[in-house]
Amino acid sequence: MEDQPHSPPDPPVEPPLPIFDLDRFLPYRMSVAAERLSAGLARRYRAQFGIGVPEWRVLVHLTHSGEQSVRDLERRASLEKSKASRAAARLEATGYVAKTPNAGDRRLVSLSLTSEGRALMAELLPLALAYQQRLDALLADHLGALEAALDLMMDEPA
Amino acid sequence: MEDQPHSPPDPPVEPPLPIFDLDRFLPYRMSVAAERLSAGLARRYRAQFGIGVPEWRVLVHLTHSGEQSVRDLERRASLEKSKASRAAARLEATGYVAKTPNAGDRRLVSLSLTSEGRALMAELLPLALAYQQRLDALLADHLGALEAALDLMMDEPA
DNA sequence: TTGACATCGTTGCCTTTGCAACGAATTGTG
DNA sequence: CACAATTCGTTGCAAAGGCAACGATGTCAA
Numbered sequence: 001m002e003d004q005p006h007s008p009p010d011p012p013v014e015p016p017l018p019i020f021d022l023d024r025f026l027p028y029r030m031s032v033a034a035e036r037l038s039a040g041l042a043r044r045y046r047a048q049f050g051i052g053v054p055e056w057r058v059l060v061h062l063t064h065s066g067e068q069s070v071r072d073l074e075r076r077a078s079l080e081k082s083k084a085s086r087a088a089a090r091l092e093a094t095g096y097v098a099k100t101p102n103a104g105d106r107r108l109v110s111l112s113l114t115s116e117g118r119a120l121m122a123e124l125l126p127l128a129l130a131y132q133q134r135l136d137a138l139l140a141d142h143l144g145a146l147e148a149a150l151d152l153m154m155d156e157p158a
Numbered sequence: 159m160e161d162q163p164h165s166p167p168d169p170p171v172e173p174p175l176p177i178f179d180l181d182r183f184l185p186y187r188m189s190v191a192a193e194r195l196s197a198g199l200a201r202r203y204r205a206q207f208g209i210g211v212p213e214w215r216v217l218v219h220l221t222h223s224g225e226q227s228v229r230d231l232e233r234r235a236s237l238e239k240s241k242a243s244r245a246a247a248r249l250e251a252t253g254y255v256a257k258t259p260n261a262g263d264r265r266l267v268s269l270s271l272t273s274e275g276r277a278l279m280a281e282l283l284p285l286a287l288a289y290q291q292r293l294d295a296l297l298a299d300h301l302g303a304l305e306a307a308l309d310l311m312m313d314e315p316a
Numbered sequence: 317t318t319g320a321c322a323t324c325g326t327t328g329c330c331t332t333t334g335c336a337a338c339g340a341a342t343t344g345t346g
Numbered sequence: 347c348a349c350a351a352t353t354c355g356t357t358g359c360a361a362a363g364g365c366a367a368c369g370a371t372g373t374c375a376a
Contacts, residue, residue: 030192037185145303
């Protein structure tokens with residue numbers, strides 16, 4: 001009854017898909033923007049000093065907080081522990097970081113900057129601060145809201 | 159004249175390093191937040207459907223824009239071209255995407271969703287939309303400023 | 317004290333990534 | 347028309363990443 005004779009075979013009925021624009025999807029936008037922000041500085045770090053992002057995080061954290069274990073880095077610099085461990089190993093190999101067993105708890109490693117490491121940071125930190133300032137100027141009025149938004153994202157359970 | 163006899167040997171003078179707090183460094187914060195935003199959804203995609211982030215981007219773009227070349231994906235979904243090529247290959251292998259040579263310009267590949275691909279997206283897109291709404295609600299007042307800030311970051315030369 | 321359990325850092329294994337080089341196809345130029 | 351230059355997609359290769367398992371150490375409670 002429902003078939004019309006001689007009608008061309010219908011394509012299978014495709015349920016319409018929701019409209020979805022990747023360019024407005026926040027995880028995507030955040031990811032692209034984050035990659036872009038990192039890229040500028042990271043390029044210089046890598047080209048001039050052979051330092052990648054994980055190494056950079058380790059170095060900053062040691063500068064800021066002194067001796068730290070791998071576990072500290074994992075927690076406070078958002079580095080998965082094997083990533084932190086390997087970054088520390090690379091930095092030890094290049095002489096920027098010293099790795100000594102912790103006397104109190106011998107499971108722990110004490111990571112600290114060598115004087116070469118401090119000298120390196122004396123070069124890197126001004127670049128980072130300048131970049132930070134450039135971003136602050138760029139974002140200007142929006143900076144406060146941006147930071148509030150970032151805080152919300154980080155507080156949210158997941 | 160400047161040496162005091164019997165004074166203990168001075169440690170080498172360490173130039174003081176600038177104070178720098180990683181937790182307030184925007185590239186770092188953006189990176190952590192972006193990773194976190196992606197993680198929630200991406201975990202489900204991967205666990206339930208074996209879909210990673212590059213595959214997700216390809217699928218969304220094909221849903222939204224129909225037939226596309228690898229080059230289109232590179233430009234419009236921020237996927238480095240080998241990443242786009244391999245994601246498309248994986249999706250072809252799992253049957254979600256069809257890859258046919260483009261008749262007009264035989265250097266190009268025409269990628270398109272198969273009906274399995276469309277069925278997959280019929281499941282994925284509602285999840286993404288729900289997530290988007292959750293984020294919108296979470297950010298509420300800050301959303302406008304956040305998007306403005308993201309726009310600024312993307313416009314800036316680098 | 318002793319034995320189960322937890323924590324720390326490293327490593328093995330496999331996948332993914334980034335980059336450069338390549339062949340195929342097309343476009344531009346003389 | 348010839349032929350250099352460009353574009354497209356893929357792939358080889360080495361480095362980076364993620365995850366689970368491991369040995370070593372430490373903690374806790376019976």
